[in-house]
Amino acid sequence: EADIYQTPRYLVIGTGKKITLECSQTMGHDKMYWYQQDPGMELHLIHYSYGVNSTEKGDLSSESTVSRIRTEHFPLTLESARPSHTSQYLCASSESVAGSMNTEAFFGQGTRLTVV
Amino acid sequence: DAKTTQPNSMESNEEEPVHLPCNHSTISGTDYIHWYRQLPSQGPEYVIHGLTSNVNNRMASLAIAEDRKSSTLILHRATLRDAAVYYCILYGGSQGNLIFGKGTKLSVKP
Numbered sequence A: 001e002a003d004i005y006q007t008p009r010y011l012v013i014g015t016g017k018k019i020t021l022e023c024s025q026t027m028g029h030d031k032m033y034w035y036q037q038d039p040g041m042e043l044h045l046i047h048y049s050y051g052v053n054s055t056e057k058g059d060l061s062s063e064s065t066v067s068r069i070r071t072e073h074f075p076l077t078l079e080s081a082r083p084s085h086t087s088q089y090l091c092a093s094s095e096s097v098a099g100s101m102n103t104e105a106f107f108g109q110g111t112r113l114t115v116v
Numbered sequence B: 001d002a003k004t005t006q007p008n009s010m011e012s013n014e015e016e017p018v019h020l021p022c023n024h025s026t027i028s029g030t031d032y033i034h035w036y037r038q039l040p041s042q043g044p045e046y047v048i049h050g051l052t053s054n055v056n057n058r059m060a061s062l063a064i065a066e067d068r069k070s071s072t073l074i075l076h077r078a079t080l081r082d083a084a085v086y087y088c089i090l091y092g093g094s095q096g097n098l099i100f101g102k103g104t105k106l107s108v109k110p
Helices: none
Strands: A004-007 A010-013 A019-025 A031-037 A044-049 A076-078 A087-094 A111-115 B009-013 B018-023 B032-038 B045-050 B061-064 B070-075 B084-091 B104-109
Touching: A004 A087, A010 A019, A019 A031, A019 A087, A019 A111, B009 B018, B018 B084, B018 B104, B032 B061, B045 B061, B045 B070, B070 B084
Parallel strands: A010 A111, B009 B104
Antiparallel strands: A004 A019, A019 A076, A031 A044, A031 A087, A087 A111, B018 B070, B032 B045, B032 B084, B061 B070, B084 B104
C-alpha cells in the first residue's frame, strides 16, 4: 500500500481564491511529481522535484507553483484560481538513486478541483 | 522521452487472458519499459517493468520483443477489477520522468 497522501480529495472554490493542494509521502522518496488530468484524458506532468529545494516545470505549462522545503512534502499552489484550473491533480513520488533504473512511482488518490 | 503507441481500447471476457500490445520503435538502450494502470476515479498504480528479458509478477507478465521495439502486457485471467486504462511508458531512469500517453482502455465483460 502506497504511503502518499493528498488533501483535500475534493475542493470547490470560487474564482480568484488562493488554494494550496497538499501532498505528503512517508517513504523517504527524493523525487516527487504533480500531474494534471482532465476527465477521460491523459495525465500531463506539470511539476517535478529531485529533492529538497529542487523544483522543475513539466511538459504542460501551468499557472500553479510548487515548493519543496521538506523531503516528504510537495504542495502545489494556485495564487488566483480560475474556472480553467478545474481538473484533477495527482501527486506521485519515486526513489531517485543515481544510476538506478528500478524506480516504481507511487501515486496519491488525487484532488478533484472545481473552480466556480 | 521516446514515444509509445497503444490501441485506444480493448475488450476481454472475464477469466480469459488479455494481451495488451505496445510499440516503442524509438526506444533507447537505457530505457526501461514500465506499465501502469489507472482504475476509475483512482491514481495510477504500477504494474510491472522490464528491460530486455520477460518479467513476471503477481499482477501480470511482460513479454519484450528481442529487438525491444515492442512489448506485451499479459493478464493471465482477466477479472472485472482489471477494467482500467493501461499505460505503457518508457522510463530513462532517475533523471527522467514518467510521461503518460493516452493508454489502452480495457473493458472486461462478465
